[in-house]
Amino acid sequence: MMDMKINPIGLIHTPFTTKDACPMQPLYSSSAIGQVEIFKEYENGLKDIETFSNIYLLYLFDRASEIEMVRKTFLDDEPHGIYASRHPCRPNSIGMSIVRLISRENNILIVEGVDMLDKTPLIDIKPYIPKFDLIESATEGWTAGKNWRPKPAGRE
Amino acid sequence: MMDMKINPIGLIHTPFTTKDACPMQPLYSSSAIGQVEIFKEYENGLKDIETFSNIYLLYLFDRASEIEMVRKTFLDDEPHGIYASRHPCRPNSIGMSIVRLISRENNILIVEGVDMLDKTPLIDIKPYIPKFDLIESATEGWTAGKNWRPKPAGRE
Numbered sequence: 001m002m003d004m005k006i007n008p009i010g011l012i013h014t015p016f017t018t019k020d021a022c023p024m025q026p027l028y029s030s031s032a033i034g035q036v037e038i039f040k041e042y043e044n045g046l047k048d049i050e051t052f053s054n055i056y057l058l059y060l061f062d063r064a065s066e067i068e069m070v071r072k073t074f075l076d077d078e079p080h081g082i083y084a085s086r087h088p089c090r091p092n093s094i095g096m097s098i099v100r101l102i103s104r105e106n107n108i109l110i111v112e113g114v115d116m117l118d119k120t121p122l123i124d125i126k127p128y129i130p131k132f133d134l135i136e137s138a139t140e141g142w143t144a145g146k147n148w149r150p151k152p153a154g155r156e
Numbered sequence: 157m158m159d160m161k162i163n164p165i166g167l168i169h170t171p172f173t174t175k176d177a178c179p180m181q182p183l184y185s186s187s188a189i190g191q192v193e194i195f196k197e198y199e200n201g202l203k204d205i206e207t208f209s210n211i212y213l214l215y216l217f218d219r220a221s222e223i224e225m226v227r228k229t230f231l232d233d234e235p236h237g238i239y240a241s242r243h244p245c246r247p248n249s250i251g252m253s254i255v256r257l258i259s260r261e262n263n264i265l266i267v268e269g270v271d272m273l274d275k276t277p278l279i280d281i282k283p284y285i286p287k288f289d290l291i292e293s294a295t296e297g298w299t300a301g302k303n304w305r306p307k308p309a310g311r312e
Binding site for chain 1 (some may be wrong): 160161162163165192198200201202203204205207208209210211212215216218225226235236237238239240241242246247248249250252255279280281282283284285286287288289290291292293294295296297298299
């Protein structure tokens with residue numbers, strides 16, 4: 001079975017230096033502003049990104065704790081499978097958040113709605129394209145009626 | 157700078173054995189049925205996934221060609237930055253598609269709307285959660301008014 005090495009293409013700078021300070025999933029709960037720094041060798045790849053209002057950031061949960069395949073989440077105390085959740089402690093440690101793109105200054109994107117730790121390694125950016133990504137018929141699954149709640153001390 | 161090794165957690169079985177046969181972005185252009193096989197050691201992580209109608213598949217473009225930071229896409233002949241596009245030939249080779257979850261049979265998910273090559277290595281699954289992912293205000297960027305078109309022979 002193949003495996004593959006991932007190399008960060010940049011860093012996400014956010015106001016959040018501890019896990020307890022991090023909000024959960026951007027546009028829903030955070031209006032925090034962040035700077036997405038793309039390393040200079042990848043800067044050309046940003047051409048035309050400023051035509052989009054929203055972008056996916058893919059990044060590494062580089063400070064995640066132990067992986068559990070079934071666990072409680074930030075939304076309720078019922079255990080859910082890691083693939084039915086966005087929890088950071090997951091195999092391959094890849095995070096995904098949609099943020100609002102405010103502006104671009106060369107290799108820096110100013111974005112709204114960050115929910116990751118400061119200096120999180122960025123591995124990809126994809127445009128949010130409504131005809132692919134805006135799914136009116138999607139159901140809320142087990143998250144229906146659940147709301148984000150403040151994390152108790154010590155929760156990760 | 158850290159780097160990280162990605163290990164596939166499964167395989168995506170689709171009807172598409174050549175790049176020319178692949179549609180572009182699922183729910184938009186494909187009603188093809190696929191089987192997402194999750195390796196047995198990760199099966200527990202699927203608990204409650206069947207409560208969602210749509211899921212993100214993250215996978216490796218394991219048969220992608222040379223990376224170009226600015227290139228033409230499947231939507232038009234203007235060159236766009238790779239981060240303003242979903243093109244497969246990109247740094248870190250991670251693909252993302254939203255598919256409709258039809259059913260689950262133990263470690264196999266039956267899904268509709270696959271657009272990747274047969275036996276594509278799966279690296280993560282995340283639920284599509286409307287309150288995070290359904291962004292009514294998102295603009296179409298440079299893709300506005302563009303439609304998918306058949307790939308000319310030899311295009312990748």
